Amino acid sequence: MRKLKQVLMAGFAAAMVSSSVGQALADEVDFMSWTVAEETGKEIVGKMAAGFEEKTGNKVAFQGYAWGEMNKxxxxxxxSNTLPDVGQSQGRLLPVIGNIDQLQDFNEVIGREELLNIFDEGFLSMGEVNGKQVALPWITGTIGMVANLEVLEKAGISEVPTTVEEFKAALEQVRDKVPNSVPLGLATKNNNSILLDYMTWVWIFGGDPLTADGKPAVNSPEAVAALEFMADAVKNRLAAPEIDRPDARRLFAHGATAFYIDAPQALSFARKLSGRGEEIDAVVKPVKAPVLKEGDTPVSMQWGHVLVLFGDENGKPDSAAVEWIKYLLSTDVLVPYATDQSVLPATKAGIASEAVKSNTYLADWAASAVSPRRNSIASLENGAQISDIIGAEVQAAVLGMKSPQQAADDMQSKLEAAM
Known part of the structure; x- marks a missing residue:
């Protein structure tokens, strides 16, 4: 890609806040993304690309792939030396691609001080690998619990349960009073999806799959208790085998699931998959995950999409690729995109915007995310292998092929060997 002929901004912060982008020679930016391959996102990203072309004369060429195919x-x-100029990723996916030579360090492209003017340091950490800022946060939130208030009402439940004991009782009530329901949309297939549910429930029961020094602890009493809960849920028809996150989203949207975990985009999925549009908004309620005992801190997991930049020719503040990233992160472009996707914008200016502060759903989501934790497994170099080990043993337990204790012990020995 050739250089642009003019410096477009006096500073990156001004670009974010005002989204003003100067004139430049026409160029084309290759943008690789899973959002442009999804029904819930391709239209609005297309409109953003059209706006970028109108403002700068530069075009954006989309390369859409499914989320699970991005890293590959x-x-x-x-x-093959055919990387795009700009790409979409997630913090938990970055360790796999973080050592690609062509990946640019935004601390050098933009400058650390300037980045800290735009982003909270905690959000910036989503894009850090081996001390480099290889990605910038785009949209953010957590992976947390969502409740379907219509399903709860049909089951005669007037208050969202707060403890595990109350939660299990509510699931039983849904099972018994809502025909053909899957009360809990627990992920029981797809190792990447299983991992998120498994980690969440282990945290709820007071454990952690990895100790503070990074050693596996999946056969601790707390982790075994979490696996027992998951296995019992399937055995007692409170959850179901062969459920992936997309399946849970469809069941939830069609009034067959009371609870499942997802990113804030749960609302957008419910609107689209239900066919009800914004009519369903009042039904989708972000809630705190149940706690083992009163006084425990509800858990959730850090989540967000990030933007990466490839190619030395793009690693200049005035390149068309950097201008596309600036445009995506400018307040008047980012905030409408984030609210359309039912997520939080990652910039300080975006979070402070009136459109975000007045959004009930996003305010509820923020309130339910008390102390989000990092996905420590995703940041491992062999995170994919670890996920596969955990997923296979969790499946063995929930399908009744092994007892939870045996599955946990086997998981422990395999993880010790792998790590």
């Missing part, structure tokens, strides 16, 4: 394509394209 990044690695293959790195080998």
């Amino acid at each position: 394509n990044y690695i293959l394209r790195a080998r």
